[in-house]
Amino acid sequence: MNSSTARAAAQAPGPLLVMQGIEKSYAMGSELQPVLRGIDLTLERGEFLSILGPSGSGKSTLMNIIGCLDVPTAGSYYLNGVDVSGMNEIQLSRIRSKEIGFVFQSFQLLKRLDAMENVELGLIYAHVKPKERKQTAEEMLVRVGLQDKLHHYPNQLSGGQQQRVAIARAMATNPSLLLADEPTGALDQKTGAQVMELFHEINAGGRTIVMITHDPGIAAHAGRIATILDGLLTHGGAQDA
């Protein structure tokens, strides 16, 4: 039995993600500064959601909570049927390993590792055996169109190619949710569009995606757009991508 069937078996019924009344405040001196002020969000499996908002509106703060890098000050958060809002550091890292694939604006590839090794990283922490790891990594790189760059190091790849490696890495562990924070922010328009095309393909394959951006043009690629303003989320309807 390979890891993807194992994970499919663990899939709980109902929506992938349910957030209710999520609040997050940061202590600024003696005062608490609220950044998120009661966010409600439900995400069905297979959805592609964009969260749009101006700079400083709390997009990254929300993404950190969705991605289980941080816990909310108040509210409940169920991911794949599990309440993660009160988890400790070790539990959160296990959830991240299992459920979340991250794509960052700045790619976050390790410069001393080649493309294959970068893609393998998440699999190492998921305790996948070396042989299976290499096989999966290669598969993922082929899928993002980098079959002839398997052993290139990040500094031997273009920005678009680096982001493709990062996407392959995020996909390698077969996560329930692909979480991208400004994935095209560091790319020119053409390569950005190519990356968005890849996202479409991935979503078409059944993967749930949440993408954060301040660019309405990029947000428009998603099936659904939610806008964050003053710590509150306003939901737009589903749209045609």
Add this chain to the structure above:
Amino acid sequence: MLKENIRMSWRNIRANKLRSFLTMLGIIIGVMAIVALVSIMRGATAALEGEIMDLGAGRVLIYASGNHAKAGIDEEELLELSAIEGVAGVSPSNSYTAVLARGEDLLENVTVKGVSAIYFDHSTEELLRGRLICQSDVENALRVCVVSDEVEQTLFFGEDAVGKTLTVGGREYTVVGVVGDPDTDLMSMMQENMGRMYGTAESGGTIYAPYTAVQEATALPYYSSLDLFLSDTSHSDAVVAECERILNQAFNYDSDAYLVFGMDSLLDLMSDLRGMMNGLLIGIASISLLVGGIGIMNMMLVTVTERTSEIGLRKALGAEPRAIQTQFIIEALFLSLLGGLLGVFFGAAISLLAAAAIGFTAVVEWSSVLLGFLFAAAIGVIFGWAPARKASRLNPIEALRSN
């Protein structure tokens, strides 16, 4: 995961070659010190012990400084000591310093050594010409002497001294033989030092005369030092014990008045010395390894700071704090073990070179290699722990943001 950690460590060390090398230097020097000094010391003490066995095996040295009641060993005790079972002979070495004269020419500060015939059987002076002091010389207290070639050179200006006469303290002696200088072995060094301690000055040259003749000249009824020559080397313990018993009685239980020195006490002395050296060595090595450890800790702290965003990424990808901590401890361990390996290599090389230069067999001991490695490993884990823990506790959000 261990394999990945090791590969990662290796790449990071390779990517910062100079910095890594400088960091390892403390460990390298520490382990090198352990391996090289231990093997040099083992080799040197083995050589010394061999020499002691060669030279000291047949000998027991007795020094009698005496006390107010009794100034030294007298004739009666001499006989008693020579009668101990296993003693082949006794040579009282009642040396004193005198001025030699040959006609107008004077030679000052010469050691006149009163010896018995047996003395030359066990000492390293080589007979160059003529003959040595024999039994009848001693019995008849004949005024004959054997001179060292040093004395022959200075007093006879390179002429053959055999058959010529010289004057010692107003008495005429006939030169019967010439000997070379004794080897400066451990035993004679000790004898010289002891002699100095017990009142004889260092000399420009040496002549040997029957001890009976010397005693007549000095008119002293006592001997301050004796060489006992053993017929059976395996009984030196018993002989030493018997000597002590006799002297204890002779000096009325004043154990400060005499000193009996057998091979065993020499070997004991050597092992004491070795223990002391070992302690000293471990001290030096520990300090150096401590310095090395601090170097590693410093480098690891720098590494953790430099790689904060890497740590953040690994955490985002699901690495537990423990996995991060393990990674950095392994990196520190890798660094210290690599240092240890280089240290062992250089240490072995140095001890082999030193052995070749000084002239003994170097023994690179596995125990010291192992000790060096264990030390290095311990240093890696101990000093890598705090930086690794720091890394494992970084907040992933903040860590990802640093860049």
